[in-house]
Amino acid sequence: MAQMTEQEILAGIGKIVNEITGVPASEVTPEKNFVDDLDIDSLSMVEIAVAAQDEFGVEIPDDQLKHLKTVKDVINFIQS
Amino acid sequence: MSTDQVRVVVTGLGATTPLGGDVASTWSALLAGRSGVRDLTTDWVDSVPVKFAAVAAVDPTEVLPRPEARRLDRAEQFALVAAREAWKDSGIEKVDPERLGVVVGSGIGGITTILAAYDTFKERGWQRLSPYTVPMLMPNGAAGWIGIEVGARAGVHATVSACATGAESIGYAIEMIRSGRADVVVAGGTEAAIHPLNIGSFAAMRAMSLRNDEPERASRPWDKNRDGFVLGEGSGIVVLESEEHARARGAHVYAVAAGVGYSADAHHIAQPEPTGAGVMLAMRRALQDARLAPEDIRHVNAHATSTPAGDVVETMAIKEVVGGHPLVTSTKSMTGHLLGGAGGIESVFTVLALQERVVPATINVDDLDDGVEVDIVRRDPRELPGGRISAINNSFGFGGHDVAVAFTSV
Numbered sequence: 001m002a003q004m005t006e007q008e009i010l011a012g013i014g015k016i017v018n019e020i021t022g023v024p025a026s027e028v029t030p031e032k033n034f035v036d037d038l039d040i041d042s043l044s045m046v047e048i049a050v051a052a053q054d055e056f057g058v059e060i061p062d063d064q065l066k067h068l069k070t071v072k073d074v075i076n077f078i079q080s
Numbered sequence: 081m082s083t084d085q086v087r088v089v090v091t092g093l094g095a096t097t098p099l100g101g102d103v104a105s106t107w108s109a110l111l112a113g114r115s116g117v118r119d120l121t122t123d124w125v126d127s128v129p130v131k132f133a134a135v136a137a138v139d140p141t142e143v144l145p146r147p148e149a150r151r152l153d154r155a156e157q158f159a160l161v162a163a164r165e166a167w168k169d170s171g172i173e174k175v176d177p178e179r180l181g182v183v184v185g186s187g188i189g190g191i192t193t194i195l196a197a198y199d200t201f202k203e204r205g206w207q208r209l210s211p212y213t214v215p216m217l218m219p220n221g222a223a224g225w226i227g228i229e230v231g232a233r234a235g236v237h238a239t240v241s242a243c244a245t246g247a248e249s250i251g252y253a254i255e256m257i258r259s260g261r262a263d264v265v266v267a268g269g270t271e272a273a274i275h276p277l278n279i280g281s282f283a284a285m286r287a288m289s290l291r292n293d294e295p296e297r298a299s300r301p302w303d304k305n306r307d308g309f310v311l312g313e314g315s316g317i318v319v320l321e322s323e324e325h326a327r328a329r330g331a332h333v334y335a336v337a338a339g340v341g342y343s344a345d346a347h348h349i350a351q352p353e354p355t356g357a358g359v360m361l362a363m364r365r366a367l368q369d370a371r372l373a374p375e376d377i378r379h380v381n382a383h384a385t386s387t388p389a390g391d392v393v394e395t396m397a398i399k400e401v402v403g404g405h406p407l408v409t410s411t412k413s414m415t416g417h418l419l420g421g422a423g424g425i426e427s428v429f430t431v432l433a434l435q436e437r438v439v440p441a442t443i444n445v446d447d448l449d450d451g452v453e454v455d456i457v458r459r460d461p462r463e464l465p466g467g468r469i470s471a472i473n474n475s476f477g478f479g480g481h482d483v484a485v486a487f488t489s490v
Contacts, residue, residue, distance in 0.1 A: 022147030043211040050207060 092319030132295035134312030134394030134416025153190035154272035159222035187420030189219030196198030203365035242477030246423025268317035268424030300444035306340030312416025339370025345480030356397035384410035435482030
């Protein structure tokens with residue numbers, strides 16, 4: 001897969017988060033913390049991680065997932 | 081507190097059924113004698129011998145926000161829709177969470193989730209299973225979600241007794257309030273089992289109607305030519321409350337939840353006991369528990385599912401215990417059989433019959449079967465008398481469960 005821009009990844013994450021939790025995609029901005037700002041529980045984070053894997057072709061192992069606190073963390077992980 | 085002193089009343093009603101997405105639309109369809117049974121158009125219909133069912137009139141995914149719907153089994157979706165209606169209807173704004181309970185069960189639980197998840201597991205592996213698979217498949221899931229919704233901390237329970245589930249839940253809720261464990265309990269049943277495996281399995285028992293050429297005529301309790309039940313889906317929920325609590329907040333009271341009687345057949349895992357002994361015992365105990373005399377009962381919402389074995393025995397039991405005078409009906413002729421949801425919706429109907437003083441007619445009884453010696457309401461609804469009257473909702477389930485819930489008008 002060609003390298004995606006941060007904007008493209010952000011849009012993809014926004015779509016996934018909206019689909020799974022109902023949070024409007026426009027609220028999914030890089031600085032947001034999934035738990036504190038977006039009120040997303042750990043089960044939904046698992047769903048988001050699996051959906052992100054399908055969308056971006058990047059596997060997020062469980063031991064990494066727990067370190068991904070903000071939207072920006074996920075973007076960085078996918079880009080790395 | 082003496083258990084004798086606590087009267088339990090019904091202050092909220094909710095339902096989503098094959099006849100309507102709420103109580104009002106369902107009730108008017110019942111009074112109009114409309115059938116909720118229709119042809120199945122699913123891709124699997126060719127794999128089963130029964131080509132029709134009583135599908136919910138309003139799909140719950142059209143009512144619930146998508147993120148919420150996707151983490152709920154269909155049975156949980158129905159229950160949450162009905163519970164929200166009942167809760168709103170009760171008008172309760174504030175209640176001590178530690179005095180608020182939930183008793184909502186399902187006969188089968190999240191069966192469609194289990195089967196779909198197993199397909200996902202086999203085809204795509206465990207990593208692709210929804211992390212909500214377990215709460216979706218567990219039969220107490222609906223109770224749990226409703227408990228979170230209303231903030232119930234007095235106890236959240238799920239009774240499971242096949243087709244007696246909804247009535248047993250309401251009985252348990254009455255007892256929960258009487259025993260002093262709660263002031264308010266949200267109670268009822270739910271089911272979402274229109275799936276080829278269930279239809280195939282019930283057909284393997286020879287329990288389902290095969291009247292594929294006339295689906296709307298298939299559910300015909302007490303008719304000589306009945307040939308089995310029609311599978312339905314949906315949920316019926318009531319809000320029960322101690323009379324003291326309801327009066328203190330000036331609530332509208334639909335009826336008194338006067339008492340409940342339980343028994344078991346100890347006979348066969350699926351066939352009704354032929355003398356009706358268990359059914360009679362449950363009704364006698366309901367009368368005793370409600371402190372009612374047989375002549376007080378003016379209406380029975382019968383279990384009568386349209387199977388050859390059970391319908392007539394139940395009427396014999398009604399005649400023996402209560403007498404030939406009550407107006408008897410089977411609303412399953414219109415809603416189909418909601419299994420664990422049946423006792424929930426039928427309690428809602430029984431309560432409405434008492435309040436509105438009218439009993440919906442049983443449709444499709446063209447030729448009343450021999451041995452039916454009670455007053456079956458046919459063709460048109462019939463009026464109930466004024467004054468203080470009572471009614472019974474019967475529900476029986478595979479496993480030999482017999483439950484009779486008694487309600488009294490206000």
